[in-house]
Amino acid sequence: MxxxxxxxxxxxxxxxxxxxxxxxxxxxxxxxxxxxxxxxxxxxxxxxxxxxxxxxxxxxxxxxxxxxxxxxxxxxxxxxxxxxxxxNNLGVVAEGLFARRSNGKNSFLPDDGGTPVFVAERNSRHAMDGDKVRVQLLAKRKGAEPEAQVIEVLESKERSFVGKLQVGKEYAFLTTEDKTLANDIYIPKNKLKGGKNGDKAIVHIIEWPDNAKNPIGEVKDILGVSGENDTEMHAILAEFGLPYSYPETIEKEADRIPDRIPEDEIAKREDFRGVTTFTIDPKDAKDFDDALSVRKLENGNWEVGVHIADVTYYVKPDSIIDKEAFSRATSVYLVDRTIPMLPERLCNLICSLRPNEEKLCFSTIFEMNEEAEVINSRIHRTIIKSDRRFTYEEAQDIIETGKGDYKEEVLRLDALAKLLRARRFKEGAIDFDRYEVKFEIDEKGKPIQVYFKESKDSNKLVEEFMLLANKTVATSIGKVPKGKKAKTFVYRIHEAPDPVKMENFATFIHRFGYKLKVEGKQGEVSKGINKLLDSVKGKPEEDLIETLAVRAMQKARYSTENVGHYGLAFTYYSHFTSPIRRYPDMMVHRLLERYMEGERSVPQKKYEEMCEHCSSMEQVAANAERASIKYKQVEYMSDKLGKVYDGVISGVTEWGLYVELNENKCEGLVPIRDLDDDYYEFDEKNYCLIGRRHKKEYRLGNPITIQVAQANLERKQLDFTLAD
Structure with missing residues (x-):
């Protein structure tokens, strides 16, 4: 009712x-x-x-x-x-998606994009998260939120859940921490697939009878013993619907691809095998999909080649390898492993630009003067032979000391990259230069140390030339003479920030004594953001303000509708430089080849749908990556119960305070129930909790000292209490 x-x-x-x-x-x-x-x-x-x-x-x-x-x-x-x-329950009937939540706050999302409507559990007909439903909108009552009642499930979205098996003599259940399901899943004994008590498993819901409290499911796969590293990493992937193994049929198909390059293919390509070329990548990388070449021209200018693995030469459209790559859309990088988009033979062997091996590439080649101005550029299919594989640390050492292999080439590229970077910021690019949380793990996958990876000159060197290549490729297709329509292409777009979010951000930072202009030309606003980010460097509020600045921005995504890239201040931008790990780059390579051969434009609607899929999968992969980091942070802190740390309030909600520790950036929750010296109320507008009697405030960004109270690996959650 x-x-x-x-x-x-x-x-x-x-x-x-x-x-x-x-x-x-x-x-x-x-x-x-x-x-x-x-x-x-x-x-x-x-x-x-x-x-x-x-x-x-x-x-x-x-x-x-x-x-x-x-x-x-x-x-x-x-x-x-x-x-x-x-x-009066004879309300409007509507169709849309059902969003189930374990806290009982289910909702109906209308197809027309209207406001979500609350659906009480008793009115849900056991619809699952993501189901297409028909609802009856109940009469809106004065002083109450509107409600809806599910009257029919139109399309049931197949859902699997990850959790821990509880196996008894007569029955079994899967307990899950899934945010879309509050109920344990009942599993008949003949549907256990060999699962034992305490195993992590993937369970598919078969049915949920109207009069039953619990849904009924069957085990699809046993991930292993709960708590073991491989089990937990596979569980994170399964939780987000991501694959944790590669299909054997596709691996076998990849094994049939020859690694020898035919002579007639070499004859079609521009030959860079005699030009100094090298890769610069993380020390644990195996998939080298970009290389740089550099040589001085007779006129005194520099020729810089950005050479990208020619994946689409080997992966043909609509092949089973291509279909699997599109389904995945991206490689996924968890704390301790990479789940590749392509089979290992392709990503780590045939396509990878390994040193002293001839490799096929799709390249952008630039003629640049001493001021890093591009005099001219061209896009070509090439063949290269990398002379050296550098790690970022090795390249950084050359930049800092001026000594090492190919020092002249590395130093020249570094000098050009610094000029490119300075010009980019002058033209309005935003300098979000953030650190990454990394873990040193032992042979069993247990984290033994947390460290922070910061972007140094060697990283920025590679970044600038990849940005230049991506920009050049997008411009070559997107920029057309007046009166002509550009052919359908895959752009990486970043829209201007939401004005309301920017206004709220400016209001918030004003409390710290900072000002930000949120209106005007893009260059003016961007320069203001850069000035702000520079002024907070090294201060206690640096992380907080950088985080909130990022949240005020829109998310970058893929689209056939070019609106430019706000954060980079580029009118045209695409992703061309990582086809081993991103499907949109493969799409760009194929479109480039098609248009270079003079063929007509592809259907925009089809490619827009592909862009939407890739953007969606990119977000899912990012969520899985964050979940693996969160798991390792909780695991790292699990033997530090009772220890006291200094931190900063990184989030304020109606249920408590999130605190990020200064020492290791691990984040945990101080539940509001533990703030027992007063009755605290949540002030959403001012990001704080305020005591009703004593007016004590806990405000976003405030320093705070906590004690580690609990580390719950199942929930990937740390609980803190205020230190005495």
């Missing part, structure tokens, strides 16, 4: 008092609602209602008449004819 709030009182299905006893107003309204809701098609007058409720007192009978007027005025009931009423 529908819950009703009137004058801050909540009414449910409680029974009224015995007959003849005088009832309070709240009890009468509660009982009236129950009668109407239990018999929504029945018409009642006040006498019939009084009889149903058990009211015999004449005064209270007259009160029922008044309350009928009130309920009709609030549109909860409808007057059919004078003095006769019926429950």
């Amino acid at each position: 529908v819950r009703k709030k009137t004058k801050n009182k909540e009414y449910t299905d409680r029974k009224p008092k015995e007959k003849g006893k005088r009832l309070r107003k709240e009890q009468i309204i509660e009982a009236m609602l129950k009668v109407f809701q239990s018999n929504p098609k029945t018409v009642y007058n006040y006498k019939q209602l009084c009889n149903e409720i058990g009211i015999e007192n004449q005064v209270q009978k007259l009160q029922v008449v008044d309350y009928l007027y009130d309920l009709a005025a609030e549109d909860i009931i409808t007057q059919i004819d004078p003095g006769r009423y019926r429950y």
